[in-house]
Amino acid sequence: xxxxxxxxxxxxxxxxxxxxxxxxxxxxxxxxxxxxxxxxxxxxxxxxxxxxxxxxxxxxxxxxxxxxxxxxxxxxxxxxxxxxxxxxxxxxxxxxxxxxxxxxxxxxxxxxxxxxxxxxxxxxxxxxxxxxxxxxxxxxxxxxxxxxxxxxxxxxxxxxxxxxxxxxxxxxxxxxxxxxxx
Amino acid sequence: xxxxxxxxxxxxxxxxxxxxxxxxxxxxxxxxxxxxxxxxxxxxxxxxxxxxxxxxxxxxxxxxxxxxxxxxxxxxxxxxxxxxxxxxxxxxxxxxxxxxxxxxxxxxxxxxxxxxxxxxxxxxxxxxxxxxxxxxxxxxxxxxxxxxxxxxxxxxxxxxxxxxxxxxxxxxxxxxxxx
Numbered sequence: 001x002x003x004x005x006x007x008x009x010x011x012x013x014x015x016x017x018x019x020x021x022x023x024x025x026x027x028x029x030x031x032x033x034x035x036x037x038x039x040x041x042x043x044x045x046x047x048x049x050x051x052x053x054x055x056x057x058x059x060x061x062x063x064x065x066x067x068x069x070x071x072x073x074x075x076x077x078x079x080x081x082x083x084x085x086x087x088x089x090x091x092x093x094x095x096x097x098x099x100x101x102x103x104x105x106x107x108x109x110x111x112x113x114x115x116x117x118x119x120x121x122x123x124x125x126x127x128x129x130x131x132x133x134x135x136x137x138x139x140x141x142x143x144x145x146x147x148x149x150x151x152x153x154x155x156x157x158x159x160x161x162x163x164x165x166x167x168x169x170x171x172x173x174x175x176x177x178x179x180x181x182x
Numbered sequence: 183x184x185x186x187x188x189x190x191x192x193x194x195x196x197x198x199x200x201x202x203x204x205x206x207x208x209x210x211x212x213x214x215x216x217x218x219x220x221x222x223x224x225x226x227x228x229x230x231x232x233x234x235x236x237x238x239x240x241x242x243x244x245x246x247x248x249x250x251x252x253x254x255x256x257x258x259x260x261x262x263x264x265x266x267x268x269x270x271x272x273x274x275x276x277x278x279x280x281x282x283x284x285x286x287x288x289x290x291x292x293x294x295x296x297x298x299x300x301x302x303x304x305x306x307x308x309x310x311x312x313x314x315x316x317x318x319x320x321x322x323x324x325x326x327x328x329x330x331x332x333x334x335x336x337x338x339x340x341x342x343x344x345x346x347x348x349x350x351x352x353x354x355x356x357x358x359x360x361x
Contacts, residue, residue, distance in 0.1 A: 081349055085347070100345070101343075104339075104342065105344075105345070106346070108347060109344075137347070138348060
């Protein structure tokens, strides 16, 4: 389903999310590439098929292939790192932070696109995957690269809305498959 | 012996690359495989016992090395014809997926310092060279003891795995500067 049709199908109880989507995607704090890359990374992190399909279908009009790949790559990488480093953050045993990770993450060096954008998408995915250490680390890097809190917050808005919508589509799919008895 | 951190020497050698008539041999130089890691491993003599098991074992792992952007290059001081005869003769070497360098003038093995002083042939030396041409790992075994290619793969993997994520940075460590 294309994005417009999918959003049209959002039930009334989630109308806020539907309206938020168009406004967050139009935020002037982000470039079009940043906004759509954030949407791609957030859709991946939110794990809902309809959202991924619809966002990808529209994002391909705004992101050229290496950029699209980088957004997916950022979310894929965070799928791994948010678990690994969140564990370090959650465990009271500080020794874990000193053990070598031995996990490849070369895409951080080889993605070939604007490093600010890549970092922004890592932050969005980390916000959805709820890794505190990751959120702090990526936020710090972005600020060191001169990105404002307003821009960072704008990306997190997109992540939040996409995640919310993803839960709606998951819910509606289940509800349609198993209608409640009257 | 050439060690870690040094530049791998320039070379230009004939290599046996195939059993197909007309395309058995190719000149391979230090300029080839640009941008790739290289895994050089040398053995003393063709047609001996320990060598085929090792060479075939590297062959079985070739795809895993290739996935890691690494080219395997085997070699000894035998000529390219001896390499070809050996490949034709030994079942485990028939479909070897990587070149066998013929360092018959002992130029490369001599410069590397891996010629056995008593036997005059290459010792069982393994070099991992990064895309910038720098040696990042070297190991040598005595003539009689074979290598474990899985270990070489493990080291290559470790050399390629950097903890680049800012999530790992400890307080006070320098920040990462991206290209």
